Amino acid sequence: MEDKARELLRILNDNGYAAYIVGGYTRDVLLGRKSNDIDICTSATPKEILDIFEDVKVSDMQYGSVVITYKGYKFDVTTFRKEIKYESNRRPIKIKYIRDIKKDLLRRDFTINTLCINDKGEVLDVLGVRSDLDNRILRTVGNPRYKIKEDSLRILRCIRFATILEFDIEKKTYYYLGKYGYLLKKLSMERKKEELDKIFSSKNKERGRRLILDLNLTNVLGINNLSNIILCTDLIGIWCQLEVEDIYPFTKVEKEQILCLRELLKYDEIDNYLLYKYGLYLCTVYADIKGLSKRNLNKMQSELPIFTRRDIVIHGNDISKILGKEPGKYIKNIMDDIEKKILYNKLANTYDDIKRYVIDNYME
Structure with missing residues (x-):
């Protein structure tokens, strides 16, 4: 990917503009870390970039940012700029395009993010701060x-x-x-x-x-x-313990996972029913938080007698016929009971065994 980025730099250079790979990618390469997030800065304005490249999408004209698709790769490209004024301690509300890379680098956050790579692959330390990265x-x-x-x-x-x-x-x-x-x-x-x-x-x-x-x-x-909190390996596990789902933005699925995990954490150990009800993922997070072995969870799940309620051989309409009653809310309660009995290996998942259990326990 870097070779394509450097080709892009060369095109900008050939058209009379300075251009460099800047920021996190350069930092990570020098630290021996993998990175595919390449940002490019250039003296060319968005309008000048549009005149050179065909596949360009303006992502934020206010800040001189565009996305160039080049040979199948997308690159964020930003014009050298000076930030004049900030609002709300967050975003600049006034910028000025400039031609000087040094002035552009001076607006950036940390010295380790100011190192650049040119079209030849050479690292440029314009601000003389390489020692911060090295140290x-x-x-x-x-x-x-x-x-x-x-x-x-x-x-x-x-x-x-x-x-x-x-x-x-x-x-x-x-x-x-x-x-x-x-x-x-x-x-x-x-x-x-x-x-x-x-x-x-x-x-x-x-x-x-x-x-x-x-x-x-x-x-x-x-x-x-x-x-x-326990700093477990899973983010849902951490957010669950922090109890901030009402103030931080989570997807509907994430909120459900957090609430289910919180319920699960009330138990002292994982059994067949809890593994069936909450699933392997949440039970693994539970074990991580509780400091328990996760080794047996996969084996436990593979040996569950049922994996969903659809696996139970008898259904609601069967129960109403067995009891000679009209269908009603009572069916759900009976199915819940059957489900637990099967999972705790107290009832075989066969039609005859379940029928006998229903008759013995629910026939009026």
């Missing part, structure tokens, strides 16, 4: 007092980078992360959750938790019980 230091570009205040998302981004990359946060930057933590109140719940998902998905998530706690951000993030 695994997170530092804002310029004074953190202003950088953090102008965009509160940078607080969570910094914690994410420190967690995932296992970097140390420069002392002054760290101070202002905590000082301006209250600004996270203005950040949308969607963006907060997006960053927290990445932090809690990291193999180094304990570091992320420690940073959030030490910076006193639990209240502004609405995750006041963070210090008490």
